[in-house]
Amino acid sequence: MDLTALYKVSYGLYIVSAAANDRLNGQIANTVFQISAEPPTVAVSINKQNFTHELIASSGKFAVSILAESTPMELIQKFGFKSGRDIDKLADTSHRVGQTGAPIVLEHTVGFLEAEVVASLDGDTHTVFVGRIVDCGNLTDEPPMTYAYYHQVKKGRAPKTAPTYQAAPPPKAAKLPQYQCMICGYVYDPARGDPANNVPPGTLFADLPDSWCCPVCGAPKDAFQAL
C-alpha cells in the first residue's frame, strides 16, 4: 500500500469560514466539493481540533472563499498555519459578512459560496459538514488555485491537521537529522539551514538558539520533533 497515491487526488484551495458568539474565523481547506446539483449542496471536511470546526458546529453555517491562483503565501500562512483561537485573522483581512454571518474574504478570492449545514458525518479526525447553498457568486475571472499548483509552484505543505496531511518521508541515513514542526509541517533541514533568519547551512537543529522559531508558523523550537 503506497499512500502517496493519495497525492494524485485533485483539489482546490479555499478559506472555509464561520461565525458564532461574536467571533469570526476562517481556515485554509482543500476538501470542498459539490455533492448534489439539485438542490445545490456542498461539503467541506474540517479537523475537529480547529476553531472553525467549533464555529460551524455552533452556528450551523459556513462560507467558502475560493482562492485565486495568484494568492500569496502570506495569506495562506495566516489562514492555514495559525489558529483563530490565538489571533483574529480577519482583523487585517478585507472581508464582508455574508448572509450566513460568516466572513467572505475579499482578498485574492475568485468566488464564494455560503451554506447552511443540513447534515454532518464523523470522519474520525474530521467532520464532513454538508451544506445547502444559500448564496454564491463570482468575484473575479482569475483562475482558481488548485492544490497541485500550490504544491508544485508555491512549494506549499499541508498542516498537520489537514485531511490530506502526510508525514514527510524519513531522511536517508547519511543525512543530518531533520526536524519537523508539529504545528504546520515545516521541515528544518540542517543542510539548508534557515538563511532568512541568519541560520547558515550546516547548523544542527540542536545548535539553533532557543529563541529560534518555525519560519512558517512561528511555533517555538519545542514544537519540533525529529524525523
Added chain:
Amino acid sequence: MDLTALYKVSYGLYIVSAAANDRLNGQIANTVFQISAEPPTVAVSINKQNFTHELIASSGKFAVSILAESTPMELIQKFGFKSGRDIDKLADTSHRVGQTGAPIVLEHTVGFLEAEVVASLDGDTHTVFVGRIVDCGNLTDEPPMTYAYYHQVKKGRAPKTAPTYQAAPPPKAAKLPQYQCMICGYVYDPARGDPANNVPPGTLFADLPDSWCCPVCGAPKDAFQAL
C-alpha cells in the same frame, strides 16, 4: 445567487468502480476526496440512479482509478455516458480485480485507491460513500487529469447525473434552436451540425433523420429536448 461560482471548485477525474453479484462496473466521477489522514479515509459522491451506486451499496466496497491527463475522450465517454446496466464496460477495458473485488482500470490510470465503506450520507440525488483505504498505489508518473483540464482542453461536459451538472444556458434568441441530449448532456447545435455523421452545418434538429442518434452516448433522437 450565481451558481456558476460552483464551477470554480476544483476536482480531478476518476473511474469509481465496484463489484457485486458477479457484475463489475465503473463510472466517471469527479467528486473523490480524502477526508481524513489517520486512518486514511476517502469519500465519493455517486448518483443514486447509477448502476455503480447499486454495486457499492450492495458490496460495501469501491475502487477509484485516478485518470491521467492524457485519457482519451473515448474512455471517458464509455465510462461516463453509458450505463453498466446496458453494456459491460469492463469487457474490452484492461483492468485487474483488486482486493475489494472491484475492478481497477489499467488504461490511462496514474494510481488507484481501494476502500471499504464505513459510513454513507444521503445527499438528495446522491449518496456520499465514506471508505477506509485498504489498498492504494501508483501506476505511472503522468499528471492526473483535473476537471478544469477536462472542461477547458477536452471540451468535456458533465452528464445529467453528475453532482456538478449544470444545465447549459439558453441560447441567444437569434440562434437556430439547439437540442440537448437528456442522457449525456450533449448539445446539438444546428450551426455546427454533426459532420462526423454526415450531417452538414445548418441542418435543423427537426430535419435530422429518425435513425440519427446522440454522437456521444448513442441515445435516440427522442431523448433530446429543446433548449
